[in-house]
Each structure stands twice: as structure tokens, then as C-alpha cells.
Amino acid sequence: MFYYLDGTVAELQPYLAVIDCGGVGYACMTTNNTLSALKKGQRARLYTYLHVGENVFGLYGFQTQSELNSFKMLIGVSGVGPKAALAILSVGTPETLAMAIVTGDEKALTVAPGIGKKIAQRIILELKDKIAKEQSAVPMGGVSAGAFSTKATEAAAALAVLGYSSQEVSAAMKGIDAESLPLEEIIRACLKKMVK
Template sequence: MFYYLDGTVAEIAPYLAVIDCGGVGYACKTTNYTLSRLKKGQRGKLYTHLNVGEGIFELYGFATQAELGSFRLLIGVSGVGPKAALAILSTGTPDALAMAIITGDEKTLTAAPGIGKKIAQRIILELKDKLAKESAATGLDFSGGGNTVNVSAFTSKATEAAQALAVLGYSSAEVSLALKGVDVENLPLEEIIRQSLKKMVKP
């Protein structure tokens, strides 16, 4: 229903931003990261997710499409609701989440308020399984002509980075283009992911 909101930041509160669009204030539940990118009285643009259920009509907004994608991945995990997803994304960035899933880092997830070890394990298990299924469907070999990149030339770090980006919902074509030009041989994994995300994400 709503793809994004682009207007004036009318109010900012914990986990909440109100965007005034043409005289209508849209209250968006959001993360600490997104709130840090907004300033009251200035223009703000949020990519949105509408949560509708019995007696529920809630709007969530995020500064980047990567953060929105991470939110949707998290709420797709059984037992993880919007509140838990916001808590996880408020303690880190989308690339940190992807790294945690790929490396099985439960501590990064349990650093979020209300996220216990069992939920963290379920998130890692389900999203790793999702990645495995998508990898099987797409091949994730990043081979081909044109602007694609041959994964056989990559180090294991680059392959892990590609998997992490796939966790965030990017296609193999998008990932191969993002990794092109990044120094995968010498940069640490986290920096490879960060630079690749920077090339793909347009706030």
C-alpha cells in the first residue's frame, strides 16, 4: 500500500518517527539507526512496511531498503514479531545482521533486548536455510558474461560476502555487480559487505 514516505520530519520519539506528507502525519515505528538519520523539521524519506492484522494497523519505516529487507526477513522467522525485529535492527546494521547469520554469531543477536538464545538460534537456522534454498534455486555462481563476476575467482571471504548479501534479499546479478571493484583479497569480510551494500543501497 505504501512504498515510501517522503516529507518533513514532524516528530521523533523512541522507536518512532512522524513524517508529515502534505499535511498528514504518518507515524512510523522504526529503529535507532533510522532515527539517527533523521532530524526534526528537515526532510526525511522512509521505506515502509504496513503490518495489518486483527485490530492491528501499524506502519514501519526505514532509512534504507536494506534495513527494510532485513526487517521483513526477521518477521518471516517463526516467533519473531515486529517488536523483536526492531530491537535486533536497533543494535546493529543490516550488514551486521547478515554477518551474524552467515557466521552463526548468536551473541550479536542476543545483544538485542528481549532476544534470547533460542530465538537467536532459530533466526540463524531459518535464515541460513532460506539462503541455502535460494542458493540452490539461483545457483549463486555469479557466472556469465556482461557485467557479472565469476565466483571461481573469488576467495572464501568473497563467497561469504555474497551469501550475506543474498540473505538481505539481493539477487545474484545485483550481488556480483556490487562485489565488482571491491578489494576482496585484502579487505576483511565485514568491510567487503559494507562496501558492497554502499554501492547497492540508495538511502
């Protein structure tokens, strides 16, 4: 329904940002990362997700597309609701979430309040499977995943978690020395290219 809100930050509270768009204040539930980037009285753009359920009508806003994609991916996991997804994205970035999923690091997820070991394991299991299916179904821009190093393949999987297509990932990987860089640096370098 709403793609983004662009307006003045009218109010900031824990997990909530109110964006004034033409005299209407939209209350967006959000993460600590997005809140830290906002300043009351300044202009901001939040990418939004409208969550409609039984007796629930909630608007969620995020500073970046990758944070929004990560949120949508998390709430797609059975047993993970918007509140849990916000908690996970408030203690880490979309990049650290992707790393945790690709490497199977459940401890990185359990630091979020309300996220226990079982939920963390379910998130990793369901999203890792989803990534594996997407990667096997679509070759990396015409190049098989086997043509990439293991680190590059893991980085590609992490970027897929953030919602980037295999074509975007393949283009971003060009010119990056995946053999010598640590996994996080490969992901960061690709994200910088894709954000431009």
C-alpha cells in the same frame, strides 16, 4: 500499500517517527538507527512496511531499503514479530545482522532487548537455510559460487540476506579483492557500489 513516505519530520519519540506528508502525519514505528538519522523539522524519506494482523494495523518506516529488507526477513522467522525485529535492528545495522547470520553469531543477536538464545538460534537457522537455498538455486550472475573465494561467498550470502539479487551481488563483487580484505570490508565495498 505504501512504498515510502516523503515529508517533514513532525515528531520523534522512542521507536517512533511521525512524517507529515501534505498535512497528514504518518506514525511510523522505526529503529534507533533510522531515528538517529532524522531531525525534527527536516525533510525525510522512509521506506515503509504495513503490518496488518488481528486487531493490529502498524506502519513501519526505515531510512534504507536494506533495513526494510532485513525487517521483512526477520518477521518472516517464526516467533519473531515486528517489535523483536525493531529491537534487533536498533542494536545493529543490516550489515551486522547479515554477518551474525552468515557466521552463526547468536551473541550479536541476543544483545537486543527481549531476544533470548532460542530466538537468536532460530533466526540464524531459518535465515541461513533460506540463504543457502537461494544461493544453490541461482548461480552468481552465471558464475557458480565455487568460483568465488570462501570470504566472497560469505559476503555474497550476507548481501543476499539484505535482499540483493545474485546478479546485483555478482556485479558488485567485480573489482573487489576478496582475498586480502576482511569480510566486513568486502560487504561494505559491495554496498557502496550497489547504493550508487
